[in-house]
Amino acid sequence: LLFLALSLFPIVVTLSDGTHPAVAQGSNNSNPTTIAVNVGVILDLETQVGQMGLTCINMSLSDFYSSNPSYKTRLVLNVRDSKRDEVAAAAAGSLSLSLSL
Numbered sequence: 001l002l003f004l005a006l007s008l009f010p011i012v013v014t015l016s017d018g019t020h021p022a023v024a025q026g027s028n029n030s031n032p033t034t035i036a037v038n039v040g041v042i043l044d045l046e047t048q049v050g051q052m053g054l055t056c057i058n059m060s061l062s063d064f065y066s067s068n069p070s071y072k073t074r075l076v077l078n079v080r081d082s083k084r085d086e087v088a089a090a091a092a093g094s095l096s097l098s099l100s101l
Helices: 002-019 048-067 086-100
Strands: 023-025 034-043 073-081
Touching: 034 048, 034 086, 048 073
Parallel strands: 034 073
Antiparallel strands: 023 034
16 A cells, blocks of 8 residues: 555656646745645555554754755645545546646
8 A cells, every 4th residue: 555655656746746836835925935746645544554654754854944945846745544445545536636727
């Protein structure tokens, strides 16, 4: 499951970057400091593997942005629990992508 989620991660990043408008984050909208890029993450959070996968992704993002503070884009994880049904969860994510177009 973790392999499936991580193997789809680059696809979701690409789709999310193209379909979700970038949103400025900062103290005010006239001076954006970072640009958020929404990314969908579907994991089975009822299992230790799913929880560990989410922890690893969050730690990786934190480490990356700590090492690269000049990057203006920030990935915003939109986490969904597959509830042990990966196919239905992926289909729901696909449906929400098509509705947002």
